[in-house]
Each structure stands twice: as structure tokens, then as C-alpha cells.
Amino acid sequence: MKGDKNVDVQALKDIANKLRIDSIVATNASKSGHPTSCASMAEIMSVLFFHTMRYKISAPRDPSADRFILSKGHAAPILYAAWAEAGLFPVEELKNLRKIDNDLEGHPTPRLNFVDVGTGSLGQGLAVAAGMAYVGKYFDQAPYRVYCLVGDGEAAEGSIWESLHFASHYKLDNLVVIFDVNRLGQSEPTSLQHHVEVYDARLKSFGFHSLVVDGHDVTELVKAFDEAATVTGKPTALVAKTFKGKGFPGIEDLENWHGKALGADGEKIIKHLQSQIKNNTISLKPKAPLAEAPRVHIGDITLSSPPAYKQGEQVATRLAYGTALKKIADTNLRVIALDGDTKNSTFSDKLRNAYPERYIECFIAEQNLVGVATGAACRDRTVAFVSTFAAFFTRTFDQIRMGAISQSNINLAGSHCGVSIGEDGPSQMGLEDLALFRAVPTATVFYPSDAVSTERAVELAANTKGICYIRTSRPNTSMLYPNDEVFKVGQLTLFQSALFNMYFGLLAFCGQPSGTAPDCAMMFSLGINARVLDPFTIKPLDEAAVLANARACGGRIVVVEDHYQAGGIGEAVLSAVALQRDVVVKHIYVTEVPRSGPPAALLDKYGLSAPHIAAAAKAVLKA
Known part of the structure; x- marks a missing residue:
């Protein structure tokens, strides 16, 4: 790679150190963050954003562009720094990291136009990246590539290995996973520390084209990413041996620096890093996407034919x-x-x-x-x-x-x-x-x-x-509804017949006979008239209709649901009527961990059958 006229190695080294400086400045300004976790991946970010990836500064979420997912979301400052140094927004803006009125949050979220998904709950970014790569390969059939940076600490999560298996099974050769093996977790060293050969063997056994690289050598990284672009039929993994706090004298590879701004030490370290930079001007610019992804329309989706069921079916x-x-x-x-x-x-x-x-x-x-x-x-x-x-x-x-x-x-x-x-x-x-x-x-x-x-x-x-x-x-x-019934989110339905399904949550508004209350003979065979309502959506619940029907029925409600008490339909209804005087709610639900048995027997055992509901209706009328 040395002497390759297409790669300015020194410029990539300089950018890596600028990204380190930016990360220190940002975290010192907020007095919190993870600068050492940023430092271990500085060269990786430099090579990705200023040599390998194809994207548009003018349109960070362009469908044709390469994707980057930072699974170890606590290293957000260096992600922000990469986009700032690329020219998306002023580098000075990095000093607003973690401020309440700024979108440069502690972990990335899509409030930022260059972030596709929120990360930081570890072990999840690779599944998202695999989904993006699957779409790129099989649906879009476009040449954009997907890069996902995974921390070695989060590699202990089983979900990472679920995603690795998925990516290999579907031969996602447009996916590159980078393992930032910096040895140190939050509170102690990781279980594998710097045993990169173990990562390599495991990844190869999962069907990956795996490469072990020095994660601080831009020449090796350039070569590895270029090689990944030539691999077909399998995804690529880069196992990058790195050091937490790389380039931070007195801090590099030491424990107890996770999630801490450098404070007064930061100024000295910034001066040290500046001394390593040969040229402060960034001349490298991202490459444009290779080809346009197809335009798609995902709105106004309809059924190809309306429901066509028979009453009684x-x-x-x-x-x-x-x-x-x-x-x-x-x-x-x-x-x-x-x-x-x-x-x-x-x-x-x-x-x-x-x-x-x-x-x-x-x-x-x-x-x-x-x-x-x-x-x-x-x-x-x-x-x-x-x-x-x-x-x-x-x-x-x-x-x-x-x-x-x-x-x-x-x-x-x-x-x-x-x-x-x-x-x-x-x-x-x-x-x-x-x-x-x-x-x-x-x-x-x-x-x-x-x-x-x-x-x-x-x-x-x-x-x-x-x-x-x-x-x-x-x-x-x-069937409860005619085939031409119109439904809306947040709009419940008042049944005008006695027929309903015992398996579903329902609202039975019990009260004295009224002109609109149907005779629900199946549930209330004891001469009680009621309104039976189907909420359709539990969230949002049609609270206005709940209140209106409750008032019309003398403030007496029975809620029946095949769910535990906490968090279900009953609590949604209780929230809706919480500020109403003279409203009594009887909530019927599954009260314990159930047993196996025939459905009808279980519904009866746990109080969800018609006789139990009728009894609850009688009781609530006496309340």
C-alpha cells in the first residue's frame, strides 16, 4: 500500500487524530461521554468516512448511499465528529454535545439527519445492518454497502451471534462488520480481551470472510476494506485489534476511564495529538454513490379485495x-x-x-x-x-x-x-x-x-x-361485522347485536334499558340490558366514546380481557375514566399463571366465560 497514489495515508492518519481531538473537545464541553471508546476507533472512522464509504454530504439518508451503523452507540462523539469534519455541519457545533436543546445526544438517535436508527442498547446494531443489507442485495439490488461497527464488549450479547448467523445464511456480501477489539469493557476487561484469534475463528465458523487487522494502521484498514468489496457469497468481518484511549498518553489501555471526560488531562492530550498532525486541512472528500437505488412508493396501501366472509362463518x-x-x-x-x-x-x-x-x-x-x-x-x-x-x-x-x-x-x-x-x-x-x-x-x-x-x-x-x-x-x-364496515384508528364500535367472541377484550357498559342499548342475551341472560363495545384499538383508545357510553349507562362498566391485569384494556379504560365521578369499573382478567386445558374450560376457570361476565354485570349494578 505504501506509495499507492490513490491513498493519502498521512491524510487519513491526520483525520483520525482530528477525530480524537474533536471527541475530547465535545466530551469535555459536556463534562461527560466516552472519549476513550472513541479513540480506539479513530482510524477505522477515518478510513470509512474519507476513503471507503460512498455517500452524499448533501443528503445523508440518500437511498443510494452506503450505510453506517454504530452499534456501540456510546462512541457517538466520534460519529458526530466524522460528519462534521466531512462538512455536514460546523465542527464548533460539537461543543453542544448532550445539551438539552441540541440533537447531538449522548447516544445517536434519528433526530439527526445522518442517523438511521438509535443505538446504545448494546447488541442491536448488527441486526439492523443485516436488515439494510438484505434489502440492498435482494430488494433494491443496488450496489450500496452496509458497514456496522461493533464493540468487543457487546459481542457477548447473544443477539450479535443471531445476526451473524442470519447474515451468513443469506450470503450478505454487501455487509461488513467491524469488531473494535479494544480489550476493555465498562468495569473490567472483556472476557476475550485481545484474543483476536478467537474472534477470527468464531467468525470463520459462522461463514464470514474474516480478516484480523491492526485497527490503528490505516494502510491495513484500507487494504482490508478494499478486499471486502471484492468478496462474493459471504459477508466480511474485520477483527480490529485496538486500544482504548489510543493516543492518550497516561490513559491508553488503562482501566477506569470508561465513560469519563478527560477534564484537565484533555488539554495536554490535545496538544500531543496536534503535534502528530502534519496537515490540519482536510482535503479528502467522500465518494459519490455508484448508482441510484430504485425509487419506491410505500404509501396509500390497500387490500386488493375487501373482506368477503359469510355471517355465521x-x-x-x-x-x-x-x-x-x-x-x-x-x-x-x-x-x-x-x-x-x-x-x-x-x-x-x-x-x-x-x-x-x-x-x-x-x-x-x-x-x-x-x-x-x-x-x-x-x-x-x-x-x-x-x-x-x-x-x-x-x-x-x-x-x-x-x-x-x-x-x-x-x-x-x-x-x-x-x-x-x-x-x-x-x-x-x-x-x-x-x-x-x-x-x-x-x-x-x-x-x-x-x-x-x-x-x-x-x-x-x-x-x-x-x-x-x-x-x-x-x-x-x-363474524361480528359486515364486510363493508368502516374502521378507524382510535374509534370503537357499539355492537347492535348479542353476538360477540369470548376470546376478545370487550367493554360492556351495563345500565338501565335505553333506546340504544341492545339486548345482549348471550352475555346478560338475566334480564340486564347493556351496551357492548369493541375498542378495536387499545392504543389509542376511543376515550370520548368510553365516557359517553359510560354516562349513558349510569356510570357502570365491565371490562373483560384475556390478559393479565397490569397494562391491558382494563387499565386503559380506568385511565380514561379516572377523573370522572360516579363511574364504577369491574375488571375481569386472568388472575394467575394459567394451566393447560381446553380453551372453553380455561376461559371458564379464569372467569372469562359468559356466566362470570353476567355475574360481574349484576354485581356492578349493585355497586
């Missing part, structure tokens, strides 16, 4: 989910489905059977499943629908939480909710899922009660920003 909502998923895929080429080996239970296989090229099997690795979907949806490249059992989304809560921070638009469908699944038992019963998704600030939570409303929930979710969750059930249930 019984259809599981999970089956209707699959039917609707295929229908919206008919009308938009960018609708995709992802699943974790449950496609024949969630019925996402309906899309797979029709459009196999638009289905991504993520196998039984749910954390990676959600992360890949987040990456696939980035830069508005796909409309991603993710399905598995509702219970299994609980293990992905951190990915979902970070998806909200990432302003992600992904759709999640959880089947097999509640005790109504029957004999499979409590490990398979989603009884916490509503609480999980109601806690997510960007989430819309759909709980359709029949096949008609399920199809419309899928259609609405495809057009709703943020994270959407659709709760579906295993048993076959009756």
Missing part, C-alpha cells in the same frame, strides 16, 4: 391476518413479511406462498427478527410486517423499545394470545403483550375481534406511522 383472526397480508402485498411490491419459524401458525405463509421473494425467514431468533425488520424499514425501503407468537415478543422488548427511539415504522403481529389457545399452556400464552406495547410511546395497538376487523387492521397498520401491533387469536371465532 367462523375464522381465526390469525388466519385473517395472513389473508390480509397477502392482499396488501398484491397492491404494493414493497410489502414484506418476516417470521421466526411460526409462519404456518401466524399464517404469514400466505404472503410467502404468493411472493416467496418478499418473505424473510428469520428462524427462532426473535431479537434478530425485530432488528432485521427495523433495518429493512429504514430509509422507507419496505413496509415490514413481523409475526410470531405474542408471548415471544416479550423477549424482543428492548428491540421494540429501541425501534420507537429509532422512529421506526414496523408492524408486529402477535398470535396465540391469552388462555384461549388452550392445551399448549402458559409458556405459549401471550398475557403480557398489551402491557408491553401500550408502554411504547410510538405504538398503535390493534385488537381486532373478528376476521373483518383483522383485515382492516392490517390495512390501517400498513399506513400508520410508528410501531403497530396487531393482537390475533388462535381459535376460530364468529
